[in-house]
Amino acid sequence: MASLIEWKVPPGVQPRTGDYAYDLERVLSAVVGLHSIIPPDAFTAETLGVERAGNGVLIGDGLVLTVGYLITEAEIIWLHLSDGTVVQGHPLGFDGETGFGLVQLLGRTSLPVLEFGSSNAAVIGERVVVGGAGGRTRSLAGRIAAKQEFAGYWEYLLEEAIFTFPAHPNWGGTALISSQGDLIGIGSLQIERMREGQGGKGATENLNMTIPIDLLKPILGDLTTFGRVNKPVRPWLGVYCTEVEDRVVTVGIAPKGPAARAEIRTGDMIVAVAGENVSTLASFYRRVWAIGEAGVEVPMTLHRDGVTFDVRVNSSDRAKFLKGPRMH
Numbered sequence: 001m002a003s004l005i006e007w008k009v010p011p012g013v014q015p016r017t018g019d020y021a022y023d024l025e026r027v028l029s030a031v032v033g034l035h036s037i038i039p040p041d042a043f044t045a046e047t048l049g050v051e052r053a054g055n056g057v058l059i060g061d062g063l064v065l066t067v068g069y070l071i072t073e074a075e076i077i078w079l080h081l082s083d084g085t086v087v088q089g090h091p092l093g094f095d096g097e098t099g100f101g102l103v104q105l106l107g108r109t110s111l112p113v114l115e116f117g118s119s120n121a122a123v124i125g126e127r128v129v130v131g132g133a134g135g136r137t138r139s140l141a142g143r144i145a146a147k148q149e150f151a152g153y154w155e156y157l158l159e160e161a162i163f164t165f166p167a168h169p170n171w172g173g174t175a176l177i178s179s180q181g182d183l184i185g186i187g188s189l190q191i192e193r194m195r196e197g198q199g200g201k202g203a204t205e206n207l208n209m210t211i212p213i214d215l216l217k218p219i220l221g222d223l224t225t226f227g228r229v230n231k232p233v234r235p236w237l238g239v240y241c242t243e244v245e246d247r248v249v250t251v252g253i254a255p256k257g258p259a260a261r262a263e264i265r266t267g268d269m270i271v272a273v274a275g276e277n278v279s280t281l282a283s284f285y286r287r288v289w290a291i292g293e294a295g296v297e298v299p300m301t302l303h304r305d306g307v308t309f310d311v312r313v314n315s316s317d318r319a320k321f322l323k324g325p326r327m328h
Helices: 024-028 220-226 281-291
Strands: 031-037 051-060 063-067 076-080 086-094 100-105 127-131 140-152 156-165 175-177 183-194 204-212 239-243 248-253 269-273 297-304 307-314
Touching: 024 127, 031 063, 051 183, 063 183, 076 100, 086 220, 100 220, 140 204, 140 281, 156 183, 156 281, 239 281, 269 281
Parallel strands: none
Antiparallel strands: 031 051, 031 076, 051 063, 063 100, 076 086, 086 100, 127 140, 127 175, 140 156, 156 204, 175 183, 183 204, 239 248, 248 269, 269 297, 297 307
16 A cells, blocks of 8 residues: 655645634534546556555535546545545546546545535635645645636636636645535646746745535536546547647647648647638647537648648547546
8 A cells, every 4th residue: 555755745835723713623624635546558547556545525425525537437446534444535527628527436435515605706905715635834825816727738717717816836636615614615736927026037836726615516416427428528539738939839748649640740830720710729629629529520720830731630529538537
């Protein structure tokens, strides 16, 4: 049984019990440590690793909510509970659109669960706690820095993500706890932005990007019942992109994915989708998804080595490339 890496949040940014109207220790006891083992031949093994560690949150009915990349294709999951016990978990569900992952606790616990709050009601500047497994010394007192659109390089888009400051050092699957003591999001990423109010050029600071909990509420039933959301699947191309001077440029291609089969290459500039120009990741994704469901042919215009040309990509369902969970 693997153990989690030892780490702590700097004392100066740890939450203090007397600063909150709710029972901070009780709320943080619902946060668990998560350690997953992934087969070396898994589709995501090369990019995400064969061992992944982070956090999760007890939300009731023996369910642990986390960020999906920690449990994608996992064959073994260990959950480190706040009472010191370690139990096995089963990867129950994953939603690629939101990024949420769900684990079924294979055992019983009397620990409290964290109730859902309203991420929509959260406001910029609100005091929050970013809860990590291990209680107060592994959690962070912060504030909401922004609520805005986020586009990830892996064909991922949130209409309104929550960004918090300062950044938690072990952000994956952390609990974003509102000023009322309820769960308003799950930690996903650390990003860098230019620091505001600094005289010197190039000063940056790190933020955490959090998936809003309101996105989970309408899909939780499907995730627990089917393991995925029961609706038509978006087309997936298997292309990793970034924005360079108002242009969408490929920085990676998923092996054996649709883009690879269409001979799209790293460094290609994506000019248009179905005849409509795209200049941002968000516009690119929205245009692809508007064409139809997974499996639809996606016409694209690319620019490579001074030449502009058209390709047609037969999209797919990304889940078909992933190893499914198995019961232990």
